[in-house]
Amino acid sequence: MLQKINIDQIAELARLNLKPAERDKLAKDLEGILAYVSQLQELSADKVPPTSHVLPIENVFRKDFAKLSDIREAVLKHAPKCEGKFFKVPKVIEGA
């Protein structure tokens, strides 16, 4: 089974600009890998439950209490750009 993919649409979803030189190669690679993966279609597994996790795990809860932390300074120290106690990014709302 040959799965055609729309590389530009996938790259848009993945928030990834692609260099023109790598775009076609990546599309070809992906189609090759998907052709290999398509061997899964020969198995009938309709009644098999999916495994997203191998351990029988449950959500873990803890008490919600506040404590002091010095993490903010440590985190902001190496941020690409910050101002005061905030990360700084380009304007989020266009035209504002």
Add this chain to the structure above:
Amino acid sequence: MELYELTLKQAQEFLAKNPNRKDELTKTLADRIKQVDSKLNTYINFDSKHAQKNGDVKGPLSGIPVSIKDNIVTRDWETTCASKILKGFVPPYDATVIRKLREAGAVIFGKCNMDEFAFGSSCETSCFGPTRNPWNLDFVPGGSSGGSAAAVAGRTAIAALGSDTGGSIRQPASFCGVVGLKPTYGRVSRYGLVAFGSSLDQIGPITRTVEDSAILLNVLAGHDEKDSTSANVPVPDYTSFLTKSVKGLKIGLPKEYFVKGLDPEVEKAVKQATSVLQDLGASVTEISLPHMKYAIAVYYVVAVAEASSNLGRFDGVEYGFRHESSNLRDMYFETRNQGFGAEAKRRILLGTFVLSAGYYDAYYLKGLKVRTLIKQDFDQAFQKVALVLGPTAPTPPFRIGEKMSDPLSMYLSDIYTISANLAGVPAMNVPCGFSAAGLPIGMQLTAKPFDEGTIFRAGSAYESATKWHEKVPKL
């Protein structure tokens, strides 16, 4: 014998007798790195000022240097995942395994090279250049924990930590002729391991002997409230299994492992290793893992889906590299374009595709269903046998550059290791010979969940009966 040649166990004994020579041990190793690492490239980041800290804590690893794959975060010490996108990232906290090593007295020694974000089987996708195999510099050390494995083999580390999502500890251990253990999923905390495939990732030891592996796992294993997927299962003393005989131990050889595609030299070495265990009293039977052949297909759906989601956090906002732009969209898209290497992009795109509307059921959901079948194969096998034995990798190490242009052929080098991650079971590479060209060959021992003890038992018995682990690459 030089101090950098000591095993972890020997280093413990040396420092017990010579407690005032701790600094000498780390210094000799640092000198060794200066001497040979320009050839091997096993370290991304080595700074003796970090190595000097913590030498005075009393514990089982007191004063012993342990090297760390650079996807495990270390407080105040840059952690890169061998990716440009993490340039300048200095973690404000220690991973749980790092905290445990420090509490045991270990010296956190250096950050090892790896495939970018652990995406690769050859250590060639690192943005810091490839690591080379200490047995022959023209060959790859395997990956993704290639820096850790080559460091332990090349005597630029006494012991190291790696991480394993589809074989990233075991395959490089096989290629470098060292011992590498992927513990049971949940056995070791993942807190502070930069996530690749969260349902598959495990941290584990890479060492020169099975005994060293047990000593390190004793320190690493256990429940961690900071990792909700870590298991609350008691931790035995793993070194207690090292002296147990394999008499009566039931070992299964999956018939699906010894098929076309397996290199004849690897097959011969693994069969001979089986005979050694048989001579020591183990009983060997053929078993079947019928869905084994789908493991890679499942992995390249499930692992990439998890990876594409996990790597969404790298957007240039809070840490690492940012492409400056006055436009937010452009900042995101260009940060990721310039920050990620080719293999990272390939996996992010593939993962995004299999999770996207219209393809989710056919790919991702189907992958999860076949994952169940693979897990059931192991459940059934472990009703008959206590240990599954086979090759770790289908071939000896390949040449640098050989598989870089063909991603699928690279992926196939993990054909024997991936199923253990999908099923969550523990598995270890134990060196079991060399090819005619002088490159290492390894066997893989796999046990049921939380039964690392049986792996140590068989691995140690085999190691005591053979001399492979005593061979040293000439550099």
